[in-house]
Amino acid sequence: MQAKFLLEKVGYEVEASGTQGRQRILSDVGITIPAGQIFTITGPSGSGKSSLLYLLNLLRDPTTGVIFLDGQNMAEMNVLEVRRKVGIVFQKPFMFKGSVRENLLLGPKLKGSESRYSPEDLLEMMGLEREMARKEAILLSGGEQQRVSLARALANEPDVLLLDEVTSALDADSACSVEKLVKALCEEKGITVVWVTHDMEQLMRVGDNSLLLIDGRVAFTGTSDEFKHQYFPSKREMNTELFTDGRL
Amino acid sequence: MSYLSVILALSFVLVAVVISVRENLELEKDLMIGTFRAFVQLIAIGFILKFIFEMEKWPYIVVMIGFMVLAAARNAEKRGQGVKNVFPMLLLAISMGEILTMGMMLGLKIIPFQAQYVIPISGMIIGNGMVASALTLNRVKAEIESRREEILVLLGLGATARQASSSTLQASLKSALIPTVDSLKTVGIVQLPGMMTGLIIGGVSPLVAVKYQLVVMLMITSTVSITAMIVAYFAYSKFFTERHQLI
CATH class of the missing domain: 1.10.287 (Helix Hairpins)
Structure with a gap:
């Protein structure tokens, strides 16, 4: 199993607002994220899930420890190249003023190149109509905007997609279609997906391997099946109660 | 009187x-x-x-102008709380506005190098530079705060800090220039500017006063553009690390 990311004793701190001290967000995180699979990250609110994604995209640098991407120390890599190789999609879709086409051409335009995929091809990949390219992006529904956000990240032809609770604001149908799309991307194009989710059922449906973070520390890492056996031994419904019912 | x-x-x-x-x-x-x-x-x-x-000696003129620039930068600094190295940046921006605009006025022989011309006109240049830099600084801070989401999406797509701040810079420069553009449009209709009024009260012919006022207004447009641009470009960079990360 080839590692896409390898994290060694990664710690991340920020200046605590309103005080002189620093707040520890992640401590001693050591994990391997395999290439070409869907790796899910879960944990209670404030456990450091999104911060970990930011480190993988170099939107932040770790305070301690090292992260390797394809065997290279990320601290020594060109930030802009990493971000084009490692796409990120946020929880709330953000559309820029202009057409869907303009939004989809943004990534390649920023680096001054052209994408292998046309905006229409990207929309089709996302299960959207090709004609949508002409529409005003901010007028799309939440589900459509999130799929356009995914397509926009894919226009950079990334090796990795980081997804930060991308379906949490969507209805069940839209969430389901995004899941299918991401799984297909992973299987057909070999893209590594790191997916932060609160939804335990989603984690089981999409994740090959999973990480549970509690207070910024690794509480569990292994396959999603092992995760299920450890935290949901009975057939009780899996939901976010895992984080509030006292088991963790 | x-x-x-x-x-x-x-x-x-x-x-x-x-x-x-x-x-x-x-x-x-x-x-x-x-x-x-x-x-x-x-x-x-x-x-x-x-x-x-x-x-009528140049060192006195230079000291006086230096003092005015220092006071203006110190005053505009209040708008930049939380921005690193804001005072040297303001000092540079206001000085550049003064040096370039006054340099053009002297170079083109619009005014002679005499204290009675250089000091009052410098006062106008520096005063307008101070207001423009405070407006720009305030706007850059507010824009970056309100556009965090947009900036993060752009950085995530591989934008440089400069590319991700493009909308912020545009909005900030516009906000600094709009009052000057508006006053260019309405001068003589809505208001008679201070310098022209002063000259007319002092007994100068209105047509001569108009000539001076036109020069002053065009000069202020140049000053505001120069100062706002320097402040905007320096200020946005203080919100990013060298590795294009939003602070």
């Missing part, structure tokens, strides 16, 4: 004091302090200018 007339003009402040008391604005103390400071500062500068005009 006699000194007695100036003292009698204090009654105008009393109108503002009465309104403040009546409407519970609690501005009476500030009005009194403000009036006192205006008297002291203007009388002091009157004596200093008289001295410099009589000496």
Whole structure:
């Protein structure tokens, strides 16, 4: 199993607002994220899930420890190249003023190149109509905007997609279609997906391997099946109660 | 105008004091302090200018302008709390506005290098530069704060800090330039500007006063553009690390 990311004793701190001290967000995180699979990250609110994604995209640098991407120390890599190789999609879709086409051409335009995929091809990949390219992006529904956000990240032809609770604001149908799309991307194009989710059922449906973070520390890492056996031994419904019912 | 007339003009402040008391604005103390400071500062500068005009030596002019730039940068600094190294940045921006605009005026022989021209016009350049830099600084901070989501999406797509701040820079520069553009459009219709009014009161022909006023307004447009651009470009970079990360 080839590692896409390898994290060694990664710690991340920020200046605590309103005080002189620093707040520890992640401590001693050591994990391997395999290439070409869907790796899910879960944990209670404030456990450091999104911060970990930011480190993988170099939107932040770790305070301690090292992260390797394809065997290279990320601290020594060109930030802009990493971000084009490692796409990120946020929880709330953000559309820029202009057409869907303009939004989809943004990534390649920023680096001054052209994408292998046309905006229409990207929309089709996302299960959207090709004609949508002409529409005003901010007028799309939440589900459509999130799929356009995914397509926009894919226009950079990334090796990795980081997804930060991308379906949490969507209805069940839209969430389901995004899941299918991401799984297909992973299987057909070999893209590594790191997916932060609160939804335990989603984690089981999409994740090959999973990480549970509690207070910024690794509480569990292994396959999603092992995760299920450890935290949901009975057939009780899996939901976010895992984080509030006292088991963790 | 006699000194007695100036003292009698204090009654105008009393109108503002009465309104403040009546409407519970609690501005009476500030009005009194403000009036006192205006008297002291203007009388002091009157004596200093008289001295410099009589000496007519370039080092005095340079020291005076340096002092004005320092005071302007110190005042604009209040708008930049939380921005690293804001004072040197303002000092540079306001100085550049003064050097380039005054350089053009002297180089094109629009005014001669004499204290009575250089100092008052520098005052206008530096004053407008101060307002423009404070406006720009304020706007850059507010824009970056309100556009965090947009900036993060752009950085995530591989944008440089400069590319991700493009909308912020545009909005900030516009906000600094709009008051100047508006005053260019309305001058002579809505208002007669201070310099022109002063010259006319001083007995200069309105047509001559108009010539000076036109030069001054165009000069202010140049100053505001130069200062706002320097401040905007320096200020946005303070919100990013060298690795294009939003702080």
